[in-house]
Amino acid sequence: MRRIGLALAWTMLTLSVVFLLAPLAVTIAVSLSPSPVFELPRDELSLIWYRQIGALDGLLPSVLLSLEVAAIATAVSLVLGTLAAIAVVRGRFPGREAITTFLVSPLMLPGLVLGIALLQYFRSLGLREALPTLLLAHVLVVLPYVMRTLTGGLSLFDFTLLDAARTLGLSWPRAVLQVMVPVLAPSFLTGGLFGFLSSVDNYPVSIFLTDVYHKTLPIQLLQYIGESPDPTIAAVSTLMIGLTVLVLILGERLVGLDRMAGV
């Protein structure tokens, strides 16, 4: 009985992993195929689609825009999220739970709803510029990740450490910088990283707020597929997979993935 159960569990696990990894494998394979349509390579590999990337119109600006928006939104969220998390974890005021839920709620809301709501809201405020509205919206996208990991990290943080640092000769701000920030580094890194990735990745919120001159990477990619569906997109995707793996390896080296996933 036990062995059957175990075998079943392993089968499920294998199937899940295959199901999750197959699209990645297919994408990478397609990007290496010489065929001009989406097709798995048969007998020879080619890097032709990677060379095509340079010829894509407007790719670089969209990559830069996405990185810029994600970086600024993550930085702002880290500051705001940390302060909010401190207030919620340390403070004694009514409605703390409600505030936590509220700040995490964009994560539970369909992006489409959030996008439409923000579009109408910004319009009614007279805010029509693409960049500021994108930035504000992406703060909302990133903040829940930061908020969640930091409330977790902070609720385990021993604030006596700050007292100890102060009695040892550090002023309060220096104690925060030299003790609290390094101790909470895994939370900052995890929250920041996932927030950053979800911002780069975001389509449903961004689509309502971009204009002709400001297209984020996912929007630009979707447009390419509509215009000329060739494996260049697969090549771009493969590069992004590589970048993500690199970031994860760095995270593992710096704090350890188990610690990052733990908070």
Add this chain to the structure above:
Amino acid sequence: MPNGVVGSPNGVVGSPDAYLRIDRVAKRFGRATVLDALSLDVAEGEFISLLGPSGCGKTTLLRILAGLLTADAGRVTLAGRELGRLPPHKRNVGVVFQNYALFPHLTVAENIGFGLRARRVPKPEAAARVARGLEMIRLTHLADRPVTQLSGGQQQRVAMARALAVNPALILLDEPLSALDRKLRETMQVELRTLLRALRMTAIFVTHDQEEALALSDRIAVMNAGRIEQLDAPRAIYDRPASPFVLDFVGLSTTLSGVVERVDGPMLEVVTALGPVRVRGQFVRGARVLLAVRPEKIGVGSGAGNVPGAGPRAGNTATIRVADRTFLGRSCLVHGVAAEGDRVVLETSNDMGERVVPGSDLLVSWRPEDTLLFPQVAG
């Protein structure tokens, strides 16, 4: 609290050259008075324990001394310098926290050197002082370990070394041994005392463990409800408690309430549940008093109460019904009940304890001099 007894509670006027002077320090949290105009003078190199139940204000006082809390009123001077509203990092007061508060992201050596780095001590000197600190706590071989890998006793020692490394003018210890198991705690008590003596460090030690306070301190301040009930040497605290609170908090005793029946010069005769008890003291006839005797002062048989040279009626004797015995290792406690339900506890040798049968009557005696006397608090 009515006070016809020895002791010097609040408002102690100490010598003008006290090293640490706490002068009428008060602190309230909302409507609760946590420290009630508390004063205390500490000499240089002295080891003082603040002993009291939780909520008596001892930790609050410690945090005020460290600068982590601000007092509502009063002054604190340390080595001639008024601490006032100085922030913690400008006080040069070391603290060992109850949970040690070691920095989990740093190694043992980095923890010990933390205060030196904060004070921007030049690197070669800091390294030498960290090495000396490691040697002092005998953890040189673990210098580069993360502190999270140490045992409780080792962490405690690192916390001590970290606080001492900056050579503070005063060290505050907030129940630093309470997280350790009993055996280790006793070893660490000796180690801590020896270390602080060798450094001639002035120390204030907060604890709710009376044995720890008795074992370590030069003087003990027994605290209750934001005030110092008694400030004295450990022996005096135990032998001559200033109030029923101190009596009850420090050590075991048999307590009896009674009424003064006869005044005979310096001696009183008090009627209690155990019969008449003779005690030295000054009260008027009819006064309601509280009597107490420490367990080791009561002996089995009528002989223990005899005073050499005095008449046979000099001692106090009583018959109790034995309820239970507790074997302590070195000795044995016998618990008895007097006629009206008052409990009597006496300490005796193991051999004697074995011979006492629960349920039987036992004749016990003690000397009038060993009887402690307090006014009965109304209510």
